[in-house]
Amino acid sequence: MAATAPSQSAPLAALSSTATELDVRDMVEALGAALTDAGIDGDLRGSITLAVSEALNNVTEHGYAGRAPGEVHMVVDLLADRVLVTLSDSGHGMPGGALPPGLLPDSSGARADLPEGGFGWFLIHKLCLDLSHTRHAGRNTLRMTFPRYLAPEKS
Amino acid sequence: MQLTCATHNNIKVITVEDNRIDAASAIRFKDEMRTLTDDGADHVLLDLSGVAFVDSSGLGAIIASMKQMGDGRRLDLAGLTPDVAKVFRLTRMDSIFVIHKDMAAALQRAAG
Numbered sequence: 001m002a003a004t005a006p007s008q009s010a011p012l013a014a015l016s017s018t019a020t021e022l023d024v025r026d027m028v029e030a031l032g033a034a035l036t037d038a039g040i041d042g043d044l045r046g047s048i049t050l051a052v053s054e055a056l057n058n059v060t061e062h063g064y065a066g067r068a069p070g071e072v073h074m075v076v077d078l079l080a081d082r083v084l085v086t087l088s089d090s091g092h093g094m095p096g097g098a099l100p101p102g103l104l105p106d107s108s109g110a111r112a113d114l115p116e117g118g119f120g121w122f123l124i125h126k127l128c129l130d131l132s133h134t135r136h137a138g139r140n141t142l143r144m145t146f147p148r149y150l151a152p153e154k155s
Numbered sequence: 156m157q158l159t160c161a162t163h164n165n166i167k168v169i170t171v172e173d174n175r176i177d178a179a180s181a182i183r184f185k186d187e188m189r190t191l192t193d194d195g196a197d198h199v200l201l202d203l204s205g206v207a208f209v210d211s212s213g214l215g216a217i218i219a220s221m222k223q224m225g226d227g228r229r230l231d232l233a234g235l236t237p238d239v240a241k242v243f244r245l246t247r248m249d250s251i252f253v254i255h256k257d258m259a260a261a262l263q264r265a266a267g
Contacts, residue, residue: 021177021178021179024177024178025175025177025178025179028177042237043237043238043241044172044235046241048242049238050208050210050238050241050242051209052162053177053178053210054210054211057177057210057211057212059179060178061178062163066195104246104247104265105246107246107247107248107250111221111222111226112222113217114218114222115215116215116216116219116222116253117211117215119210119211119246120210120211120217122245122246123211123242123245123246126245127245133185135244
C-alpha cells in the first residue's frame, strides 16, 4: 500500500464523552497528555488545552442547556506546522448562527462591577490561529487551529 | 475543592490544594472562599502555587471571591504557575490583583 497522505493519517487523539463538567475535564487532561506525547509542551500546550477547555465548557453549559447532556467528540490532528482540534456535538447552534465575537469584558470599573464571566470566547479567539464553526443536520463542528511549534498568542 | 488556611503577620493565607480551578470546581471554590473569608480578615493572600490550570470559570470564581469580600479588604495572589499567569495576563486581570511571585515575597513585602 502506498504511503498515506497527511490528510489520511491517523489522528493524534479521538475522544468522545458526555458533555458534563467532570467528563470534559477528563477530556482536557487526555488532550494535554496526548500533546505531551507528541512533543508539544510548555506554553503552547497550555494555550491549546485552555482554548479547548473553554470550547468544551461552552458545549456543556450552553450547547445542551435545557436538555440532557449529549455527546461531544474531539479529534486532534497533527499537521505539518499546525495542530487542528475539531469538536462536534448535537447541541444547540450558536446564538444568531455565528461565532460569538469574543470581546474582552470591561474591567475598568469599580470592584463591585468587575466581570466574573464572558472571558471564554475572548480566550478562544486569542489563542487560536484560525477558528471556524459550521452547523449541518443538527450538528455543530468547531475547528480550532493552533501552531504546532510556536506560541499562538496574538497581540 | 480543598483549601487550607493559616495566618502569618496578620495576613490570612489560603492555599489551594487542588491542582485545578475549572468549570467543575468553580462554584465550590467560591463558596469555600466565602466561608474562609467571612471572619472579616482585612488582608487575604491566595496561594496558587499548587494550581496548574485555571480556566475562565476558575478566573471568574477568583474575581467573585474578591468581590464578595467587599471594598476595603484585600485579596492578593501568590505563586502563579505559567499557565495560570497567562490567563490573568490575557484577560488583563493581572492589573486588578496584586500578584506576588511567591509566598515568601508576599509576606516579606507585607512585613517590610
